[in-house]
Amino acid sequence: MGFLTPLALLFAALSIPILLLYMLKLRRQEVLVSSTLLWQRLLRDRQANVPWQRLRRNLLMLLQLLILALLTLALARPFLPTATVASGSVVILLDVSASMQANDVPPSRFEAARQAARELLDGLGPGDAATLIAVGPQPTVLAAVTTDRTALRRALDEVAPSDGPADWEDACALAAASAAGRDAQTVILSDGAVPETLPSLPGTVHFVRVGERSDNLGIVTLAMREGSAGPQALLRVANSGDTSAQASVELRADGVLFDVRPLAIPPHASAALTLDDLPYDLSLLEARLVVDDPLPLDNVAWATPGRAAVRRVLLLTPGNLFLERALATLPGVELTRLAPDQPLPGEAYDLIVQDGPITQTLPAGNRWVIGPYGATSTVFTETAIVRTASDDPLLRYVDWRDVHVASAWTMDTPPGARVLVQAQGGPLLAVAERPEGRLAVLAFDLHQSDLPLQIAFPILVANLAGWLLPPGGAAGGEIVRAGNPLPIQPVADAARVIVSTPDGRRHELSIGQALPIFATTDHLGVYRAEQFDAAGTLLRSDPFAVNLFDPAESDIAPRPAVRVGQAEVRAAQPGAEGRREFWPWLAGAALGVGGVEWWVFHRGTRRRGNRVTRGRGDAVTG
Amino acid sequence: MLDAGLISQIQRLRFVVHRTRAGQAQGERRSTKRGTSVEFADYRDYTRGDDLRRVDWNIYARLERPFVKLFEEEEDLAVHILLDGSGSMDWGGEGETGRRGDAETGRRGDAETGRRGDARTRGQGSGKWEYARRLAAALGTIALSSGDRLSITLLQSSSSNVRGAKSEAQAPTADFQLPTSNLQLRGKGQTLRLFEWLSGLEAGGVTDLNAGLRRHALTGGRAGLAMLISDLFSPPGYAEGLTALAARGYEVTLIHLLAPDEVEPPLEGDLRLVDIETGEQQEVTVDGEMRSLYRRRLAAWREEIRTACRSRHIHYITAVNDAPIEQFVLTDLRREGLVR
Numbered sequence: 001m002g003f004l005t006p007l008a009l010l011f012a013a014l015s016i017p018i019l020l021l022y023m024l025k026l027r028r029q030e031v032l033v034s035s036t037l038l039w040q041r042l043l044r045d046r047q048a049n050v051p052w053q054r055l056r057r058n059l060l061m062l063l064q065l066l067i068l069a070l071l072t073l074a075l076a077r078p079f080l081p082t083a084t085v086a087s088g089s090v091v092i093l094l095d096v097s098a099s100m101q102a103n104d105v106p107p108s109r110f111e112a113a114r115q116a117a118r119e120l121l122d123g124l125g126p127g128d129a130a131t132l133i134a135v136g137p138q139p140t141v142l143a144a145v146t147t148d149r150t151a152l153r154r155a156l157d158e159v160a161p162s163d164g165p166a167d168w169e170d171a172c173a174l175a176a177a178s179a180a181g182r183d184a185q186t187v188i189l190s191d192g193a194v195p196e197t198l199p200s201l202p203g204t205v206h207f208v209r210v211g212e213r214s215d216n217l218g219i220v221t222l223a224m225r226e227g228s229a230g231p232q233a234l235l236r237v238a239n240s241g242d243t244s245a246q247a248s249v250e251l252r253a254d255g256v257l258f259d260v261r262p263l264a265i266p267p268h269a270s271a272a273l274t275l276d277d278l279p280y281d282l283s284l285l286e287a288r289l290v291v292d293d294p295l296p297l298d299n300v301a302w303a304t305p306g307r308a309a310v311r312r313v314l315l316l317t318p319g320n321l322f323l324e325r326a327l328a329t330l331p332g333v334e335l336t337r338l339a340p341d342q343p344l345p346g347e348a349y350d351l352i353v354q355d356g357p358i359t360q361t362l363p364a365g366n367r368w369v370i371g372p373y374g375a376t377s378t379v380f381t382e383t384a385i386v387r388t389a390s391d392d393p394l395l396r397y398v399d400w401r402d403v404h405v406a407s408a409w410t411m412d413t414p415p416g417a418r419v420l421v422q423a424q425g426g427p428l429l430a431v432a433e434r435p436e437g438r439l440a441v442l443a444f445d446l447h448q449s450d451l452p453l454q455i456a457f458p459i460l461v462a463n464l465a466g467w468l469l470p471p472g473g474a475a476g477g478e479i480v481r482a483g484n485p486l487p488i489q490p491v492a493d494a495a496r497v498i499v500s501t502p503d504g505r506r507h508e509l510s511i512g513q514a515l516p517i518f519a520t521t522d523h524l525g526v527y528r529a530e531q532f533d534a535a536g537t538l539l540r541s542d543p544f545a546v547n548l549f550d551p552a553e554s555d556i557a558p559r560p561a562v563r564v565g566q567a568e569v570r571a572a573q574p575g576a577e578g579r580r581e582f583w584p585w586l587a588g589a590a591l592g593v594g595g596v597e598w599w600v601f602h603r604g605t606r607r608r609g610n611r612v613t614r615g616r617g618d619a620v621t622g
Numbered sequence: 623m624l625d626a627g628l629i630s631q632i633q634r635l636r637f638v639v640h641r642t643r644a645g646q647a648q649g650e651r652r653s654t655k656r657g658t659s660v661e662f663a664d665y666r667d668y669t670r671g672d673d674l675r676r677v678d679w680n681i682y683a684r685l686e687r688p689f690v691k692l693f694e695e696e697e698d699l700a701v702h703i704l705l706d707g708s709g710s711m712d713w714g715g716e717g718e719t720g721r722r723g724d725a726e727t728g729r730r731g732d733a734e735t736g737r738r739g740d741a742r743t744r745g746q747g748s749g750k751w752e753y754a755r756r757l758a759a760a761l762g763t764i765a766l767s768s769g770d771r772l773s774i775t776l777l778q779s780s781s782s783n784v785r786g787a788k789s790e791a792q793a794p795t796a797d798f799q800l801p802t803s804n805l806q807l808r809g810k811g812q813t814l815r816l817f818e819w820l821s822g823l824e825a826g827g828v829t830d831l832n833a834g835l836r837r838h839a840l841t842g843g844r845a846g847l848a849m850l851i852s853d854l855f856s857p858p859g860y861a862e863g864l865t866a867l868a869a870r871g872y873e874v875t876l877i878h879l880l881a882p883d884e885v886e887p888p889l890e891g892d893l894r895l896v897d898i899e900t901g902e903q904q905e906v907t908v909d910g911e912m913r914s915l916y917r918r919r920l921a922a923w924r925e926e927i928r929t930a931c932r933s934r935h936i937h938y939i940t941a942v943n944d945a946p947i948e949q950f951v952l953t954d955l956r957r958e959g960l961v962r
Contacts (some may be wrong), residue, residue: 028905034713034750035855035883036904042919043906141900308856 001078004581008075008140015068022061027415029450031217041196063597068591074583081580083427088174088185089129089145089173092117096136096159097166098482099553102191104213104294110161112210113189116317120187121152123580131178135190137164137483139171158614163297163524164483165550166190172199179203188569192559193552211558215241217291217411218298218554220270222547224278224285224305225331231305233275235287245291249471252277252286261292269573270551281557284543300552302526302545311469312347316340316362317355322452323370326461327353333465352524356445364436373441374412374511380425381407383444387422392568394431394463398456405451417441431467438468480546485519491540501527623759623817628948632760633767633810635951635961637847639699651770653697653944661694687942698808700773700846701765702872704838705758707778708829709899710855713945714749714881750881753943754822754851758878760951761849762807762816764961772807773842774816777834777852779827828899831856835863845871853879854927857900861930868934875937878927882944887916 003009033039079194094117100110117132124130132142132155142155175186179202186201188194193212214559221236239245244266251259265271278285278369282305289299313327315337328335338344340358353368383405389395402419410426419431431440446452451460480486488497490511497509499518502525509516517530524546531540548554561570624632637657644654656663668677668688678691724777758774831852838848848867854860854954889895889908896903906912923939931938939958941950955961 029890030894030896030903031889032898033887033889034710034853034881036895036900036902037855037857038884038916038919038923039895039904039906041923042912042916043904045915045919469644547933 001080001211004077004079006076006269007369008077011072011073011075012069013455014072015065018061018064018068020271022058025565035132037452040442059600060597063593063600067590067597068592070586070593073525074586074590077581077583078586088125089182090120090124090178091131091133091184091186091201092120093133093135093171093175093186093188094142094156094191095166096134096161096295096551096570097193098161098163098548098550099191099193099295099299099556100210100399101159101163102211102213102216102294102556103296104556105210107389108161109191109210112209114156114159116189117156118153121149121156124149125581129182129184130603131175132159132176132183132414133171133174133228134159135166135171137167137481139167141174141178147184160520161210162483163546163548164481164522165548165553166194168194168198172201175201175235187418188562188564190562191556192571194562196563198562198564200567205564205567205569207562207569207571209560211290211395211556213294214555214557215243215245216293216295216298216554216556217241217247217265218244218291218295218548218551220298220549220551220554221272222285222287222303224282224302224303226305229276230280231278231282233278233285233287233303235273235275235301236270237263237265237273237289238551239267241556247289247291249273249291250288251275252288253399255286268269275294276481284545295554295556297524298548298550300524303547304526304543304545310573311350312336313351313353313465313469314338314344314349314360315353315355316342320355320446322446322457323353323355323461326452326458327465329458330462330465333469351465363440364587366437366439368440368442368464368468370442371413371445373414374410377409378410379407379409383408383423383428384422385428387423389418389420392418392420394467395460396463398460398463399454400456401431403443403451403454403456404448404450407448407575411441414439427547431464438466440468480521480544482524484519484521484548485517486518486521486544487515488529488531490516491531493533494539495534496532498532499527500529500530501525520615524548623756623821628760628951629763629813631948632764632951635763635956636769637699637701637764637766637846638959643699643846643871644697648856649871651697654693655695655697656692660693661696663694663739664692665689666692695742699765699770700844701759701761701770702838702842702846702848703761703765703772703774704835704848704850704852705774705823705832706752706829706850706852706856707776707825707827708831708853708856709826710853710897711754711879712749712751712825712895713853713898714751714753715885719879730855733907748785750826750853750879750943753941753947754879755823755853756947757879757950758939758949759817759820762820763813765847766807766813766816769809771846772812772816773804774807774819775804775838775842776823777829777831777838778803778825779829784914791858809815829856831860831894832858832863835860836866839863839866839870839872842870846873847875848872849875849877851877851879853881853884855899862929864934864936865930868936874934875939876927877956878924878932878938878940880940882942885914885920885942 094113096110099199100113102109105112121130127147129144129145129147130143130152132152134140134142142159143152145151153592176199176464178184179186183203185206187206189208189210192207192209214454216239218238218240219235220238221234222234224231226232234247237249238246244264247265249263250257251261259275259277261273261275263271263273284306285303287301287303291299293299293335309332313335315324315332315335316326316339317323317337318340324335324337327333336349339358340356344360344362348363349365351366351368352362353370354362355370355446357371382597383536385400385403388400405423405428408423408425408428411430413427414434415434417430419427421427421429426443428443429441430443431438433439451457462467480580488499488509490497494511496511497516497518499507499509501507501520504525507518507520509518518527519529526543526545528541530538533539561568563569639651642652642654652661665678665796666689667689672690676690681687690804720877762774807816816962831854835850850864852860864874864876878961887908892905892907894903894905928938937958937960938955939960941954951961
């Protein structure tokens with residue numbers, strides 16, 4: 001224990017006047033009595049019987065000295081050194097992602113982090129403000145810059161872990177916004193499953209790590225598709241532990257166990273399992289890892305077969321075998337090939353792929369232009385690739401490093417376009433969202449490059465086609481991650497959609513101009529979207545599964561450090577600093593003792609008064 | 623000193639004596655001696671020199687032997703009133719009365735106090751001393767009116783003895799430096815003299831009750847009834863003196879007189895008590911608990927005295943001077959069997 005203002009202890013000198021006043025007061029009044037004989041005997045008796053009476057006589061003085069001592073102590077502002085990570089105003093980023101539900105730290109990592117946050121709040125000084133941000137799929141500010149401990153604690157008590165991944169970029173933006181213009185420190189309470197690099201945060205950043213074990217098995221992929229011999233499923237299980245693991249996978253079709261497969265997963269790797277012998281009429285596939293690991297959340301996954309929704313693709317090409325093959329292998333795609341000069345059939349197409357320049361006008365809709373785009377397109381040959389948007393999902397698994405392009409057309413970049421591949425002379429690949437449909441522009445003839453020969457080409461085609469084609473039918477077959485909103489494609493005549501969640505709640509969405517979007521996908525499990533027409537007739541009922549499917553979350557290994565901006569922040573050791581002041585308690589105690597003193601004083605006088613009155617009454621009647 | 627109504631009432635009273643004793647003069651009490659009264663007592667053989675008038679001739683005629691007829695003798699009784707004249711007895715008057723005036727207003731004794739105000743010689747209120755003197759006067763009146771010999775003695779130390787008695791009332795034992803003044807009276811006619819003498823007395827000084835009583839036992843003359851009026855606030859104690867009196871053959875009555883202030887002290891706070899008699903100081907903090915302790919202590923003290931008296935066959939009567947003296951004399955003394 002120490003004192004912030006030890007000079008205030010000098011106030012203890014006030015006890016001298018108190019004692020002096022008492023000594024003055026105790027100069028006794030002289031009273032003549034007929035005889036002191038009885039009083040002498042009385043005092044002899046009393047001192048023999050109750051020696052502590054002498055103390056009680058000065059009870060009031062002792063109480064006053066006690067009050068003075070308490071107040072002096074309170075003025076000196078004593079503090080206890082407490083084990084805390086940060087003092088002063090803090091922004092607390094509390095990780096509520098799925099991996100925080102791991103129970104390697106009993107009861108769970110989340111509870112440990114919550115406890116750490118509580119201790120952090122307890123260690124704050126009286127004037128220190130705190131901000132509490134829960135980092136989940138949608139980071140939320142639980143308590144904005146406030147010094148109200150009660151509100152902070154209540155917010156902390158109410159927060160629950162989510163089943164989804166954490167969006168650290170948004171969380172850091174929130175933290176930076178709430179710390180703006182003030183001297184605040186940031187504390188990250190997490191198991192370290194954060195992106196490689198976080199945006200830089202204001203003030204000093206502390207990282208409090210929770211979690212101990214890393215041995216976790218998690219399903220990171222469960223996908224179904226219609227194969228040639230019935231439905232197929234792909235299951236991928238990741239092992240984040242340091243030892244290879246054996247697990248058996250229970251497979252249930254519509255809730256009925258139909259297969260158990262053993263699976264060996266090497267350490268820090270994943271193993272896949274392909275299932276070909278699924279029942280034909282399967283509507284819901286559930287895979288469950290029978291294993292005891294810290295994070296049970298990712299041991300179960302569900303998949304629904306995609307509806308055989310046929311997407312019609314029109315390919316306008318003078319002849320491009322690579323493109324034709326790549327498009328034809330896409331599942332659920334019905335490909336129609338026409339020469340550029342052939343008249344278009346009157347049917348509606350989900351996607352028109354335009355290979356090479358074209359003269360005739362095309363109907364509005366999703367479009368993939370391969371070749372010149374725009375009226376003033378010229379040819380350039382400075383086609384060395386300078387930049388690729390490698391983190392864009394459309395370029396996932398697409399390697400542009402070995403791609404060479406002989407010549408390309410310049411393009412009029414449409415408004416709002418994303419340039420995915422940039423060469424010296426201009427963009428090579430750009431995508432854009434237009435009101436009339438999605439647009440992708442590949443600004444070179446495939447024959448003028450070696451891209452079709454690369455392994456990247458079919459992947460690129462699949463990615464682009466997956467983006468350009470509208471979501472198939474309704475929600476069926478979709479793989480949704482917890483916390484992500486899901487647009488529900490209404491069927492014709494549907495007036496409302498009712499989504500029932502795994503925990504039995506029902507959410508009603510109305511169908512208006514906008515696409516109904518179901519956003520309450522907080523928990524993993526099987527949801528069901530039912531579409532009704534205006535008369536209340538069930539038109540369609542689709543199950544859809546919300547899965548974790550996040551290797552980063554399944555990898556629960558606690559990280560020793562996180563990178564924030566340029567700096568690496570290592571896990572902080574609690575107990576570095578922190579002074580917990582407790583002068584309000586002392587002041588309160590002084591107030592309480594003051595009350596006791598008042599009571600003692602008044603009790604004494606009241607009782608004395610009673611006795612005297614009664615004594616006189618006796619004298620009168622006697 | 624006493625009003626006429628009370629005097630006429632108490633003149634009808636007699637002291638009750640449980641033992642017959644020899645007297646000195648003709649009186650109204652049965653004596654141990656055989657004498658000339660009309661009460662027959664005994665026969666005895668005639669011896670030479672006996673008065674022939676007392677020979678019972680009827681017996682002689684029947685038995686032919688002379689017998690002398692004996693009669694009871696009635697003689698007087700020696701009544702000793704011992705008045706404690708120590709400083710502590712002078713309490714509860716004057717200032718005390720003024721201080722507690724409010725509390726006493728409307729009390730039934732108040733009117734009489736006012737009426738008796740003329741009788742007061744020194745302007746003292748109805749304090750303990752006044753009460754004690756009036757009590758002595760009442761007892762003395764009883765003794766005088768029943769023809770007994772009254773000896774009234776003021777127990778006071780010589781050093782601070784403000785002798786209020788007149789010179790003719792000097793005790794014959796003054797040679798022994800007995801710290802008392804003494805008055806010997808007899809006969810109804812002496813009542814006024816008794817009152818005069820009493821009203822001239824003043825209390826003060828330290829009195830050693832033991833010594834005073836012992837000396838009275840040795841030098842007080844014929845034993846008889848002894849009535850001690852005292853507050854017993856005597857540092858050396860009182861027991862030995864009472865024992866000496868009882869051993870001498872006195873029939874002792876102890877009238878323990880206390881002031882209301884002493885029964886229920888109106889004190890409060892941190893005080894230094896000064897003894898009016900000895901000047902001793904005692905620091906005490908009086909609160910409610912202390913007061914209740916005092917009451918218990920006082921009750922225990924009285925019980926202690928009562929036990930000591932019982933073992934010596936001494937009457938013990940407590941009196942508080944806020945009760946009217948008529949009530950005490952006519953009711954309390956009668957109930958205690960002291961008077962009849």
